[in-house]
Amino acid sequence: MNHLLYEYSLCTALALMLFFGFYFILAQTPDKSIFNNYLRSRRTMGAALLVLSANYAVHLFCGIRFTNHNAAILMNLSTYFLCYWLFSSALTSLLDRFYITRRRLIQHITLWCLFTILSGCVLFYLPCGIIQNSALLCMATWLFAYGIRLARRLILAYRHAVRFFDDTHSDDIGAYIRWLTSVS
Numbered sequence: 001m002n003h004l005l006y007e008y009s010l011c012t013a014l015a016l017m018l019f020f021g022f023y024f025i026l027a028q029t030p031d032k033s034i035f036n037n038y039l040r041s042r043r044t045m046g047a048a049l050l051v052l053s054a055n056y057a058v059h060l061f062c063g064i065r066f067t068n069h070n071a072a073i074l075m076n077l078s079t080y081f082l083c084y085w086l087f088s089s090a091l092t093s094l095l096d097r098f099y100i101t102r103r104r105l106i107q108h109i110t111l112w113c114l115f116t117i118l119s120g121c122v123l124f125y126l127p128c129g130i131i132q133n134s135a136l137l138c139m140a141t142w143l144f145a146y147g148i149r150l151a152r153r154l155i156l157a158y159r160h161a162v163r164f165f166d167d168t169h170s171d172d173i174g175a176y177i178r179w180l181t182s183v184s
Contacts, residue, residue, distance in 0.1 A: 010060040021049030037097045041090045048086030055079040070123040078116040088150035095157040
């Protein structure tokens with residue numbers, strides 16, 4: 001692996017993620033209540049980008065990938081698990097403004113803590129070899145299944161929003177105009 005190319009790639013990605021993360025959180029928007037849902041979504045997306053930026057910064061400045069492989073794997077698994085939920089919540093809350101609730105927040109943070117603790121136990125307490133690799137495969141499968149579950153929820157929210165939008169508009173505008181003229 002070319003270390004210089006790796007560091008330049010991390011530096012470029014870090015700069016972009018920091019810029020967009022802070023922009024999403026701090027940029028000026030109208031102070032109208034109609035934008036509250038959009039603002040919450042944008043700030044959640046900014047938080048997700050800043051979490052990824054922190055991960056990239058540790059990789060860039062500490063070189064953790066080259067000094068402690070297990071710590072790098074743990075950090076990546078934990079970061080991706082949290083970012084899956086943040087990105088999914090940001091997008092889903094655009095479609096369903098009641099998606100982010102205190103109960104759901106506590107549930108996902110608890111899952112993230114559990115996932116991180118179990119990943120740490122797998123990486124630091126299980127002996128290297130087939131047992132650790134099998135347990136890592138289980139953790140990666142859990143992460144993948146979690147991502148699929150969040151993506152499914154996002155797609156269902158999108159389909160519900162499209163169905164709701166379609167139900168509010170007339171398919172036959174001519175029939176609607178005739179009905180409107182006969183009623184009024």
